[in-house]
Amino acid sequence: MSYDVQAVRAQFPALSEGLAHFDGPGGTQVPAAVADAVGTAMRSAISNRHGDFASSARADGIVDDARAAAGDLLGADPRGIFFGQSMTANTYVLARALAKTWAVGDEVVVSRLDHDANVRPWVQAAESVGATVRWADIDPATCELPTEQYDALLTDRARLVAVTAASNATGTRPDVRGIADRAHAVGALVHVDGVHATPHLPVDVAALGADFYACSAYKWYGPHIAMTAADPALLETLHPDKLAPSTDDVPDRFELGTSGFAQLAGVTAAIDWIAAQGTGGSRRERMSDAMQQIAAHEQAVFDRLLAGLAARDDVQLLGTPASRTPTVAFTVEGRTPQQVAKQLAGSGVAVWAGNYYAVELMTRVGLEDRGGAVRAGVVCYTTDDEVDRLLGAL
Numbered sequence: 001m002s003y004d005v006q007a008v009r010a011q012f013p014a015l016s017e018g019l020a021h022f023d024g025p026g027g028t029q030v031p032a033a034v035a036d037a038v039g040t041a042m043r044s045a046i047s048n049r050h051g052d053f054a055s056s057a058r059a060d061g062i063v064d065d066a067r068a069a070a071g072d073l074l075g076a077d078p079r080g081i082f083f084g085q086s087m088t089a090n091t092y093v094l095a096r097a098l099a100k101t102w103a104v105g106d107e108v109v110v111s112r113l114d115h116d117a118n119v120r121p122w123v124q125a126a127e128s129v130g131a132t133v134r135w136a137d138i139d140p141a142t143c144e145l146p147t148e149q150y151d152a153l154l155t156d157r158a159r160l161v162a163v164t165a166a167s168n169a170t171g172t173r174p175d176v177r178g179i180a181d182r183a184h185a186v187g188a189l190v191h192v193d194g195v196h197a198t199p200h201l202p203v204d205v206a207a208l209g210a211d212f213y214a215c216s217a218y219k220w221y222g223p224h225i226a227m228t229a230a231d232p233a234l235l236e237t238l239h240p241d242k243l244a245p246s247t248d249d250v251p252d253r254f255e256l257g258t259s260g261f262a263q264l265a266g267v268t269a270a271i272d273w274i275a276a277q278g279t280g281g282s283r284r285e286r287m288s289d290a291m292q293q294i295a296a297h298e299q300a301v302f303d304r305l306l307a308g309l310a311a312r313d314d315v316q317l318l319g320t321p322a323s324r325t326p327t328v329a330f331t332v333e334g335r336t337p338q339q340v341a342k343q344l345a346g347s348g349v350a351v352w353a354g355n356y357y358a359v360e361l362m363t364r365v366g367l368e369d370r371g372g373a374v375r376a377g378v379v380c381y382t383t384d385d386e387v388d389r390l391l392g393a394l
């Protein structure tokens with residue numbers, strides 16, 4: 001099956017508004033199937049979970065379906081997947097729960113490649129119990145995260161390593177498996193931020209060596225809701241702060257308050273929509289095929305974007321990562337990133353400017369005080385024409 005980007009675009013009602021969306025790393029638009037699933041859930045009788053009546057059974061079913069779908073997306077056990085308002089919120093829940101198992105002098109390793117949502121919750125949790133924070137650094141020229149530095153960073157006091165599967169600024173894909181192997185060798189757990197990576201590649205949590213893998217559905221054509229996957233046996237050992245009467249079951253005890261059932265219906269629909277772009281037997285197989293097709297399309301469009309930007313003397317690309325998602329950050333001589341973004345917006349091209357919460361990276365490369373950089377990302381519905389529109393408007 002060959003990838004037909006126009007057929008894909010036709011399924012996204014929002015694209016008819018005409019903007020060229022290079023803001024995918026900030027959040028994608030949704031296909032009609034996802035909007036319909038959310039709307040259908042909201043028009044259906046839904047009550048709180050675990051009741052004897054049909055509307056309660058519907059809520060139970062929606063939650064079970066979403067866990068099963070997320071399991072297929074990530075190659076994870078649905079019994080170890082918890083949902084929450086955002087990846088940031090989920091990571092705070094987890095960091096506070098893990099910190100209860102840490103002692104003074106234990107060590108937590110974070111990286112300067114990461115979005116702050118995979119940094120600050122760990123830094124603050126470490127501070128709350130007197131644990132030490134150690135920093136993995138990037139090479140500011142390439143914006144890569146050298147794996148070998150973890151040999152020196154990791155001691156037998158290391159309890160947790162937090163690392164991203166891909167940078168939401170430069171697209172850099174670090175060697176997560178290499179880092180995870182080193183962490184596991186000293187007995188540390190690994191929390192992988194998959195928010196930026198998940199829309200761009202087939203994910204296999206076990207192959208990555210992730211003890212925890214976090215992602216957000218609104219980055220891959222779904223609603224604004226997030227999930228973290230882990231081995232349910234690992235979650236059994238953790239005790240997040242929660243209300244006294246709420247369930248102590250895993251994974252439910254990691255979900256604070258009443259779930260957003262309509263959003264969860266949208267999660268399942270988004271995963272089914274991605275899987276429907278591929279072929280194969282099981283949903284997991286179709287998902288894997290679809291992600292490879294999407295990645296191949298994105299790469300071709302991204303190559304055009306990168307070549308167009310690189311051809312300009314007045315454009316400076318941020319980093320040269322060997323392995324990356326189709327996302328690039330750049331600056332333009334004589335213009336602030338904010339001026340560039342505004343100019344592009346005037347031409348109907350959506351990009352973000354600033355640090356997009358990759359604040360450690362922007363500080364490390366010396367751009368934090370200069371407005372950061374412009375960021376453009378390619379997703380499943382981006383076209384060559386849109387790339388030309390961006391380059392032309394620039």
Ligand SMILES: Cc1ncc(COP(=O)(O)O)c(C=O)c1O
Pocket residue numbers: 025026085086087088089115117118164166167168193194195196215216226
């Ligand atoms: C790499 C990465 N991690 C984490 C987040 C935070 O996700 P959420 O908005 O679900 O908290 C983002 C959001 O942009 C991101 O790009």
